[in-house]
Amino acid sequence: MDKAVVGVIGAGRIGKLHMNNLKRNPDVRLKMVSDLYADHLHEWFQTSGVEEITTNYEDILEDEEINTIFICSPTSTHADLIKKAADKKKHIFCEKPISFSEDETLEAYERVKQAGVIFQIGFNRRFDKNFSEMRSRVSDQKIGDMHILKITSRDPNPPHPDYIQSSGGLFMDMSIHDFDMSRYLSGSEIVEVSARGANLVDPAIGEKGDIDTAVITLTFENGALGVIDNSREAVYGYDQRIEVFGNSGALVADNETSTNLKYYHNQTVEADLPLHFFLERYNDSFIVETNQFIDCILGGREASVSFKDGIMAQRIAQACQESLDTQRPVKVNREIG
Amino acid sequence: MDKAVVGVIGAGRIGKLHMNNLKRNPDVRLKMVSDLYADHLHEWFQTSGVEEITTNYEDILEDEEINTIFICSPTSTHADLIKKAADKKKHIFCEKPISFSEDETLEAYERVKQAGVIFQIGFNRRFDKNFSEMRSRVSDQKIGDMHILKITSRDPNPPHPDYIQSSGGLFMDMSIHDFDMSRYLSGSEIVEVSARGANLVDPAIGEKGDIDTAVITLTFENGALGVIDNSREAVYGYDQRIEVFGNSGALVADNETSTNLKYYHNQTVEADLPLHFFLERYNDSFIVETNQFIDCILGGREASVSFKDGIMAQRIAQACQESLDTQRPVKVNREIG
Amino acid sequence: MDKAVVGVIGAGRIGKLHMNNLKRNPDVRLKMVSDLYADHLHEWFQTSGVEEITTNYEDILEDEEINTIFICSPTSTHADLIKKAADKKKHIFCEKPISFSEDETLEAYERVKQAGVIFQIGFNRRFDKNFSEMRSRVSDQKIGDMHILKITSRDPNPPHPDYIQSSGGLFMDMSIHDFDMSRYLSGSEIVEVSARGANLVDPAIGEKGDIDTAVITLTFENGALGVIDNSREAVYGYDQRIEVFGNSGALVADNETSTNLKYYHNQTVEADLPLHFFLERYNDSFIVETNQFIDCILGGREASVSFKDGIMAQRIAQACQESLDTQRPVKVNREIG
Amino acid sequence: MDKAVVGVIGAGRIGKLHMNNLKRNPDVRLKMVSDLYADHLHEWFQTSGVEEITTNYEDILEDEEINTIFICSPTSTHADLIKKAADKKKHIFCEKPISFSEDETLEAYERVKQAGVIFQIGFNRRFDKNFSEMRSRVSDQKIGDMHILKITSRDPNPPHPDYIQSSGGLFMDMSIHDFDMSRYLSGSEIVEVSARGANLVDPAIGEKGDIDTAVITLTFENGALGVIDNSREAVYGYDQRIEVFGNSGALVADNETSTNLKYYHNQTVEADLPLHFFLERYNDSFIVETNQFIDCILGGREASVSFKDGIMAQRIAQACQESLDTQRPVKVNREIG
Incomplete structure (x- = not known):
C-alpha cells in the first residue's frame, strides 16, 4: 500500500479536525466523508479537501478503494462500526471511548484481531x-x-x-x-x-x-x-x-x-x-497522532495506541x-x- | 500583664527554634528551659538567651513568675503537661499534635477551658x-x-x-x-x-x-x-x-x-x-507564630490557632x-x- | 491573479526553508528554482515540491507564467536581481539585507516603485x-x-x-x-x-x-x-x-x-x-511571513514589510x-x- | 574592642533604617544620634533604641566612648564628616556617594588612610x-x-x-x-x-x-x-x-x-x-551590610566595600x-x- 485512502464517518467537531489534518498529509487520499446531516455541510465541504460526501456510512464501507476508516461518530455507534470496518479489512482509527459496554468492546476487539487490521484509538494527548x-x-x-x-x-x-x-x-x-x-x-x-x-x-x-x-x-x-x-x-x-x-x-x-x-x-x-480548549491546546498532537497512524498503515506496523489501550x-x-x-x-x- | 515570662519544656530542635525566636521578642523574658538531657546542653545554653536550665520540668510549672509555657517535648507528654500547666493558670503554646488519643486530648481541652488560659497549637504554616x-x-x-x-x-x-x-x-x-x-x-x-x-x-x-x-x-x-x-x-x-x-x-x-x-x-x-526543610522554609512563619502568640497573651486575646484546631x-x-x-x-x- | 506562480533564486538554507513553506500554501504554484549548484541538489529536488530546477536564474526571470520571485541568493546579488525582477513586472520577496550599498539599494527601490510591483523584505521576526x-x-x-x-x-x-x-x-x-x-x-x-x-x-x-x-x-x-x-x-x-x-x-x-x-x-x-537557532525559533514566523506575502500579492495590497523598512x-x-x-x-x- | 559603640549622624530615612538594624545587633551599643531636626524626632526616639539624641554632630565626634560613626547626612556633608571622624580615630560607615567632588573625596581618602580606621561605603546591594x-x-x-x-x-x-x-x-x-x-x-x-x-x-x-x-x-x-x-x-x-x-x-x-x-x-x-522600593527590596541586604561592617570593626579587618569602591x-x-x-x-x- 503506498497511499492511505481514507473514509471518515462523522463530520462533527472532531471529524472535521481530523479531515483538516489528513488533507495536509501527502500520503493520504481523503476520499469520502459520511454524516447524517451531510445536507447542512455543503459550505464546509467545498474547502474540506474531501472528494465525496454522503449521508450513508455504508457507502464508505462498501467503497473498495478506501482502505482506512476514521470513526468520528457518537460513541454509541463505535463498536458496531469497528466490527463492520474490520470485516471489510479496513484499517481503523476510532475516537475514544470504544463503547460504554465491556461486552461490546471485547466483541469489537475480537473482530479486529481476526481481521488483522491496524487499529488506533484516539488518545491524542x-x-x-x-x-x-x-x-x-x-x-x-x-x-x-x-x-x-x-x-x-x-x-x-x-x-x-x-x-x-x-x-x-x-x-x-x-x-x-x-x-x-x-x-x-x-x-x-x-x-x-x-x-x-x-x-x-x-x-x-x-x-x-x-x-x-x-x-x-x-x-x-x-x-x-x-x-x-x-x-x-x-x-x-x-x-x-x-x-x-x-x-x-x-x-x-x-x-x-x-x-x-x-x-x-x-x-x-x-x-x-x-490555551482555551482542546482544539487550541492539542492542535499539534492531533496532527502527530494522525500522521503516525498513517505511517503505521503504510509501513504495516501496529499502531502505538492499541485497542487494548482503549479497553483499559x-x-x-x-x-x-x-x-x-x-x-x-x-x-x-x-x-x- | 506587660511581659510574657516564658518557660520552655523540651530543648530539642523545635524547642531551640522557639527559644531563638523568643529571645528576640522584646515583650518576652525567657526565664527557664527544662530538658532531660540538660547536662549535654551546656554549650548551647551559654548563648541561648535563657536565664536558667533544669532537668525537671516541674521547676517551670512551680515557678511563680513564669506565666507562659512552651511545650516542645515528645507528643506522648503533651496532654499531661497541658493539664498541669492549665492547672497552674499558665498560658500554653503546644507543639502539634496534642496527643495520639482522642480521650487524652479532650481531657486536656476541658482543663484548658476550665482554667481560662490562652492556648495555641503549633500550626506554624x-x-x-x-x-x-x-x-x-x-x-x-x-x-x-x-x-x-x-x-x-x-x-x-x-x-x-x-x-x-x-x-x-x-x-x-x-x-x-x-x-x-x-x-x-x-x-x-x-x-x-x-x-x-x-x-x-x-x-x-x-x-x-x-x-x-x-x-x-x-x-x-x-x-x-x-x-x-x-x-x-x-x-x-x-x-x-x-x-x-x-x-x-x-x-x-x-x-x-x-x-x-x-x-x-x-x-x-x-x-x-x-529550600531544604522546614527550618529554612518556614523560618519566618515560626517567628510570626511566636510573636502573634505573645501579642495575644499580652493583649488577653484568644490565639488564632485554637485548641479546637488541634483536636480537628x-x-x-x-x-x-x-x-x-x-x-x-x-x-x-x-x-x- | 488567482495563484502566485513562484520562482525562487537560491536554494541555500533560507531558500529551501521558503520553498518548504510555499509548497504547503494552496494559493502557490512553485514553478522553478535556480541555484548555481543545482547539480548537487538532485536528491532534495525530488521531494521539494518545485516543478523545475535550473542553474540559470534568467530562466526564472524570462518565464512568463512566473509572477513572483523569491530572492534567496547572497546579498551581493540582491539589488541587481530586484531591478531585473521589477523590470519584468514580477512581485518580489527579498531576503535581508537589500544590499551593502546605499546607492545600490536606492536604485533598486526606484525601479521597484516605477514597476509598481509588490515588494516584501524578509524581516520574519x-x-x-x-x-x-x-x-x-x-x-x-x-x-x-x-x-x-x-x-x-x-x-x-x-x-x-x-x-x-x-x-x-x-x-x-x-x-x-x-x-x-x-x-x-x-x-x-x-x-x-x-x-x-x-x-x-x-x-x-x-x-x-x-x-x-x-x-x-x-x-x-x-x-x-x-x-x-x-x-x-x-x-x-x-x-x-x-x-x-x-x-x-x-x-x-x-x-x-x-x-x-x-x-x-x-x-x-x-x-x-x-530553541537552538532561527530555523527552530522562528519556524512559525517564516510560515506566516510567506503566507501574508502571498495574500498581499493575490489581493493586490502592499506588503506589511516594505522596501523602506529594508532601506532604514x-x-x-x-x-x-x-x-x-x-x-x-x-x-x-x-x-x- | 569587644563592642561597637555607635554614633549616627543624620536621622533621615536611611539613618533610621541603619539604627533599626544596629539596635538588633548584640555587638552594638547604639549610643547617640544627631540630627538638625532632633526636636521633631521625639516620638521616634522613644522606641529607637538609641541612648541619646542631639542636634549637634560634634557631640558624637567628641564622645570618647563612641568608636564608630555612621554618616547618614546629606552628601554635601560627607567628606567633611569623614575627615573629622578619621581625625578622631573613629571607624566610619558612610552612605554613598562620598561627595560630588573628586578632590574632596581624595582628601577624605587620604585622611582615612592616615588615621588607619576601618571604612565602609554604603553599597548595600x-x-x-x-x-x-x-x-x-x-x-x-x-x-x-x-x-x-x-x-x-x-x-x-x-x-x-x-x-x-x-x-x-x-x-x-x-x-x-x-x-x-x-x-x-x-x-x-x-x-x-x-x-x-x-x-x-x-x-x-x-x-x-x-x-x-x-x-x-x-x-x-x-x-x-x-x-x-x-x-x-x-x-x-x-x-x-x-x-x-x-x-x-x-x-x-x-x-x-x-x-x-x-x-x-x-x-x-x-x-x-x-517589591515596591529599596526599603522592601533590600531590607535584608541592609542588615547583612551593617552586621558585616560591625564584624570587621570588632575583628580589626578591612571592610569588604572599601573607600576605593566609593571613589570609583x-x-x-x-x-x-x-x-x-x-x-x-x-x-x-x-x-x-
Missing part, C-alpha cells in the same frame, strides 16, 4: 510534545521509580446538560484521557481506583445523574499512587498539568499559552491564560463510576481475551 | 506569607466558591526508622500540618477522608508498620473536594505547594528558593532547588489511619465537648 | 506570535508612551570566519533584524545610534575585521531610548528576548523552548534551553558601523527619495 | 542574596569569561524635583549603585563609559537640568561590555534585574516579590508586582555626566593616590 517528552524521560529513569503521579485536567466550560447522557458521564467522557495518560506515563497498569465526585459547577448536570468535579485516586501495579482531579469548568481556560514524582526526581508539565509575554503595570503582572481506559472509567456509586475502592480487571 | 495571603484572598472570594483544594507536601529525607513508632505515623506526624492547612485555607470543616498509602521510600518504615507515601482525598462540609499527596522523601528538597480552585479562579503557591537566579549553560537552564487535625489524622486500614472512606466527627 | 502581540499591545497603548526598548539577540554559534567578509559584518548580518524590530515595536524611527563592539568570541572574526559582541544604543524620534546587545555565541542556544518599557507599564517577551517541562532532581531544577534597517546598520569606527554617536538619515 | 550568589558563581567561572553585563535599575516613583539639585543628578544619585554592582559582579574595572539620557518622566526634572531616563554603555578592563538602563519611574514597582553573560553561560537575577502566588481568573494570570563609583558617575554633556565616550581614571 500521548502525542503532545510535553507529555511525550515526559514519558521518554520517565522511561529513561530520570525520576527513578515512580512514586506519585498527579494529573490536573479541567475543561474551560461545562457541556450542555443535554450532552451529559450521551457522554457516558464525566469519567468516560473526560477523565478517560487522564486514565490513558496515567498508563502511558507510568508504563504500569492501574490495579485499583477510588473516586470521589461532586456536583458543584452546574446543578443541571447533577439532575442528569452526573458529577462535574472529581478527585480520583489510582493504585498502579508497580506500587505507585496516582491522583487525578477533574472539573467541568475552569474559568481561566483548559487546565492540563501533569506531574510525576519518583525516588530520584520529579517532572512537571505546565499549561501552554498563546504567547509568553509578561505585562507589568501598576496593578499586577499579567501572563497569558492557558474504558474499564478504569467504569471502575471509577462503581467506586463513586459504592463509595469503595474498586479493582480493575487487567485480563483481556 | 498558617503564618507563612504565601499561605496567609492565599487564605486572605480565598476569604475575599477571589476564587469564588472553592471546588478543589490540592496540597503537595513532601519531606526531603525520611526520618530514622526508630522515630516512626513515637511519631504516631505519617498522618499524625506529617500530614497533620496539611489537614490544618486544608481547614485553614478552605474555612470549612472536613467531613470525610479516604486515604491510600504505600511503603515505597524505605522498607524499614514499612517494617515499623507505617507508610511513607500517601494520597488522601478530603470532602469538605461546603461540598468541595480536596487532595493531599505526601512523601517522606523528595530528593530535590522540601516540596510544599498548595492550590485552591474555585468557580471564579484559582490560586497557586509554589515552593520557595534560596535565590531566584537562573543559570543558562550548554546543557540546561538551572534554577534553585526548593488529630481526628482527621486518625480517620485517615482508619481509612487506610479498612480501605474505606471514614467520616470525621466535628462535635466537640 | 515581525510575524512571530510573541513579538506581533507585543507590537499590538504597544499600539493599544498598554505601556503608554515608550521610554526604553531592550533587545537581547544572541546566536548560538559563531559563523565560520570565511563567512564574515560576505556577511557585511555583525551589524548588517545579525543586528539588522534587531534594528527592524526596534522600528516595528516602537512605531518610531531611529534618529541616532551609538555602538560599542568587541571581539571576544573568536579571534578569527577579529582578524577578518569584524566584531562578535556588541552593545548598541538607539535614540528614537519619539524621544525613547533603546539598547540592543548582540553576541555571536550563546552556548545555551539562540537568545531572543525583547522588553518594552513605558510610562504606564512594561511588556517582556522571553525565549521559546521545546517543552515546558521542569525537572527536579537532587542537584538542581532544570528547564529546557531556548540597512542605514542603521551602516550608522552603527560608522559609530563603532569613529567612537561617536551617528545620526541616521530618514529621508528617502 | 552587594549584600543581597541574589547578587552575592551571582558574584560568587561568576568568581567560580560558572559563566566562563564575562562578555556582557546587563543591569536594569528603575525606581518606582520620581523624587520631588526639589531633591534633584542636591542629589547630584541621576548618575550620581541612582546609577551609582549600578556602577558599583558592575564592578562587583565583573571583578573588573570600568575603563570607559558612554551615556545617553532623556527627560521623559517629569518635565520638572528636566527643568532642574537633570535626566530621568538613561542608557549607559560600559567597557570593562577585561574587554567585556556592559549596559545599564535607568528610569526614575516604573509604575509597576522597583525594577532591579541583573544579567551576566559569558562564554560558557549566563546568570539572570529577577525581581523579588512579596509572595509567589499565581492567581488565575477569567481575564489573565496575575503574579505579584516587584563616583568617578564613573562623573564620566557618565561628561559623556552625556559631550555626546562622546569618556575614559575613566583608575589611578588612585
Whole structure:
C-alpha cells in the first residue's frame, strides 16, 4: 500500500479536525466523508479537501478503494462500526471511548484481531510534545521509580446538560484521557481506583445523574499512587498539568499559552491564560497522532495506541463510576481475551 | 500583664527554634528551659538567651513568675503537661499534635477551658506569607466558591526508622500540618477522608508498620473536594505547594528558593532547588507564630490557632489511619465537648 | 491573479526553508528554482515540491507564467536581481539585507516603485506570535508612551570566519533584524545610534575585521531610548528576548523552548534551553511571513514589510558601523527619495 | 574592642533604617544620634533604641566612648564628616556617594588612610542574596569569561524635583549603585563609559537640568561590555534585574516579590508586582551590610566595600555626566593616590 485512502464517518467537531489534518498529509487520499446531516455541510465541504460526501456510512464501507476508516461518530455507534470496518479489512482509527459496554468492546476487539487490521484509538494527548517528552524521560529513569503521579485536567466550560447522557458521564467522557495518560506515563497498569465526585459547577448536570468535579485516586501495579482531579469548568481556560514524582526526581508539565509575554503595570503582572480548549491546546498532537497512524498503515506496523489501550481506559472509567456509586475502592480487571 | 515570662519544656530542635525566636521578642523574658538531657546542653545554653536550665520540668510549672509555657517535648507528654500547666493558670503554646488519643486530648481541652488560659497549637504554616495571603484572598472570594483544594507536601529525607513508632505515623506526624492547612485555607470543616498509602521510600518504615507515601482525598462540609499527596522523601528538597480552585479562579503557591537566579549553560537552564526543610522554609512563619502568640497573651486575646484546631487535625489524622486500614472512606466527627 | 506562480533564486538554507513553506500554501504554484549548484541538489529536488530546477536564474526571470520571485541568493546579488525582477513586472520577496550599498539599494527601490510591483523584505521576526502581540499591545497603548526598548539577540554559534567578509559584518548580518524590530515595536524611527563592539568570541572574526559582541544604543524620534546587545555565541542556544518599557507599564517577551517541562532532581531544577537557532525559533514566523506575502500579492495590497523598512534597517546598520569606527554617536538619515 | 559603640549622624530615612538594624545587633551599643531636626524626632526616639539624641554632630565626634560613626547626612556633608571622624580615630560607615567632588573625596581618602580606621561605603546591594550568589558563581567561572553585563535599575516613583539639585543628578544619585554592582559582579574595572539620557518622566526634572531616563554603555578592563538602563519611574514597582553573560553561560537575577502566588481568573494570570522600593527590596541586604561592617570593626579587618569602591563609583558617575554633556565616550581614571 503506498497511499492511505481514507473514509471518515462523522463530520462533527472532531471529524472535521481530523479531515483538516489528513488533507495536509501527502500520503493520504481523503476520499469520502459520511454524516447524517451531510445536507447542512455543503459550505464546509467545498474547502474540506474531501472528494465525496454522503449521508450513508455504508457507502464508505462498501467503497473498495478506501482502505482506512476514521470513526468520528457518537460513541454509541463505535463498536458496531469497528466490527463492520474490520470485516471489510479496513484499517481503523476510532475516537475514544470504544463503547460504554465491556461486552461490546471485547466483541469489537475480537473482530479486529481476526481481521488483522491496524487499529488506533484516539488518545491524542500521548502525542503532545510535553507529555511525550515526559514519558521518554520517565522511561529513561530520570525520576527513578515512580512514586506519585498527579494529573490536573479541567475543561474551560461545562457541556450542555443535554450532552451529559450521551457522554457516558464525566469519567468516560473526560477523565478517560487522564486514565490513558496515567498508563502511558507510568508504563504500569492501574490495579485499583477510588473516586470521589461532586456536583458543584452546574446543578443541571447533577439532575442528569452526573458529577462535574472529581478527585480520583489510582493504585498502579508497580506500587505507585496516582491522583487525578477533574472539573467541568475552569474559568481561566483548559487546565492540563501533569506531574510525576519518583525516588530520584520529579517532572512537571505546565499549561501552554498563546504567547509568553509578561505585562507589568501598576496593578499586577499579567501572563497569558492557558490555551482555551482542546482544539487550541492539542492542535499539534492531533496532527502527530494522525500522521503516525498513517505511517503505521503504510509501513504495516501496529499502531502505538492499541485497542487494548482503549479497553483499559474504558474499564478504569467504569471502575471509577462503581467506586463513586459504592463509595469503595474498586479493582480493575487487567485480563483481556 | 506587660511581659510574657516564658518557660520552655523540651530543648530539642523545635524547642531551640522557639527559644531563638523568643529571645528576640522584646515583650518576652525567657526565664527557664527544662530538658532531660540538660547536662549535654551546656554549650548551647551559654548563648541561648535563657536565664536558667533544669532537668525537671516541674521547676517551670512551680515557678511563680513564669506565666507562659512552651511545650516542645515528645507528643506522648503533651496532654499531661497541658493539664498541669492549665492547672497552674499558665498560658500554653503546644507543639502539634496534642496527643495520639482522642480521650487524652479532650481531657486536656476541658482543663484548658476550665482554667481560662490562652492556648495555641503549633500550626506554624498558617503564618507563612504565601499561605496567609492565599487564605486572605480565598476569604475575599477571589476564587469564588472553592471546588478543589490540592496540597503537595513532601519531606526531603525520611526520618530514622526508630522515630516512626513515637511519631504516631505519617498522618499524625506529617500530614497533620496539611489537614490544618486544608481547614485553614478552605474555612470549612472536613467531613470525610479516604486515604491510600504505600511503603515505597524505605522498607524499614514499612517494617515499623507505617507508610511513607500517601494520597488522601478530603470532602469538605461546603461540598468541595480536596487532595493531599505526601512523601517522606523528595530528593530535590522540601516540596510544599498548595492550590485552591474555585468557580471564579484559582490560586497557586509554589515552593520557595534560596535565590531566584537562573543559570543558562550548554546543557540546561538551572534554577534553585526548593529550600531544604522546614527550618529554612518556614523560618519566618515560626517567628510570626511566636510573636502573634505573645501579642495575644499580652493583649488577653484568644490565639488564632485554637485548641479546637488541634483536636480537628488529630481526628482527621486518625480517620485517615482508619481509612487506610479498612480501605474505606471514614467520616470525621466535628462535635466537640 | 488567482495563484502566485513562484520562482525562487537560491536554494541555500533560507531558500529551501521558503520553498518548504510555499509548497504547503494552496494559493502557490512553485514553478522553478535556480541555484548555481543545482547539480548537487538532485536528491532534495525530488521531494521539494518545485516543478523545475535550473542553474540559470534568467530562466526564472524570462518565464512568463512566473509572477513572483523569491530572492534567496547572497546579498551581493540582491539589488541587481530586484531591478531585473521589477523590470519584468514580477512581485518580489527579498531576503535581508537589500544590499551593502546605499546607492545600490536606492536604485533598486526606484525601479521597484516605477514597476509598481509588490515588494516584501524578509524581516520574519515581525510575524512571530510573541513579538506581533507585543507590537499590538504597544499600539493599544498598554505601556503608554515608550521610554526604553531592550533587545537581547544572541546566536548560538559563531559563523565560520570565511563567512564574515560576505556577511557585511555583525551589524548588517545579525543586528539588522534587531534594528527592524526596534522600528516595528516602537512605531518610531531611529534618529541616532551609538555602538560599542568587541571581539571576544573568536579571534578569527577579529582578524577578518569584524566584531562578535556588541552593545548598541538607539535614540528614537519619539524621544525613547533603546539598547540592543548582540553576541555571536550563546552556548545555551539562540537568545531572543525583547522588553518594552513605558510610562504606564512594561511588556517582556522571553525565549521559546521545546517543552515546558521542569525537572527536579537532587542537584538542581532544570528547564529546557531556548530553541537552538532561527530555523527552530522562528519556524512559525517564516510560515506566516510567506503566507501574508502571498495574500498581499493575490489581493493586490502592499506588503506589511516594505522596501523602506529594508532601506532604514540597512542605514542603521551602516550608522552603527560608522559609530563603532569613529567612537561617536551617528545620526541616521530618514529621508528617502 | 569587644563592642561597637555607635554614633549616627543624620536621622533621615536611611539613618533610621541603619539604627533599626544596629539596635538588633548584640555587638552594638547604639549610643547617640544627631540630627538638625532632633526636636521633631521625639516620638521616634522613644522606641529607637538609641541612648541619646542631639542636634549637634560634634557631640558624637567628641564622645570618647563612641568608636564608630555612621554618616547618614546629606552628601554635601560627607567628606567633611569623614575627615573629622578619621581625625578622631573613629571607624566610619558612610552612605554613598562620598561627595560630588573628586578632590574632596581624595582628601577624605587620604585622611582615612592616615588615621588607619576601618571604612565602609554604603553599597548595600552587594549584600543581597541574589547578587552575592551571582558574584560568587561568576568568581567560580560558572559563566566562563564575562562578555556582557546587563543591569536594569528603575525606581518606582520620581523624587520631588526639589531633591534633584542636591542629589547630584541621576548618575550620581541612582546609577551609582549600578556602577558599583558592575564592578562587583565583573571583578573588573570600568575603563570607559558612554551615556545617553532623556527627560521623559517629569518635565520638572528636566527643568532642574537633570535626566530621568538613561542608557549607559560600559567597557570593562577585561574587554567585556556592559549596559545599564535607568528610569526614575516604573509604575509597576522597583525594577532591579541583573544579567551576566559569558562564554560558557549566563546568570539572570529577577525581581523579588512579596509572595509567589499565581492567581488565575477569567481575564489573565496575575503574579505579584516587584517589591515596591529599596526599603522592601533590600531590607535584608541592609542588615547583612551593617552586621558585616560591625564584624570587621570588632575583628580589626578591612571592610569588604572599601573607600576605593566609593571613589570609583563616583568617578564613573562623573564620566557618565561628561559623556552625556559631550555626546562622546569618556575614559575613566583608575589611578588612585
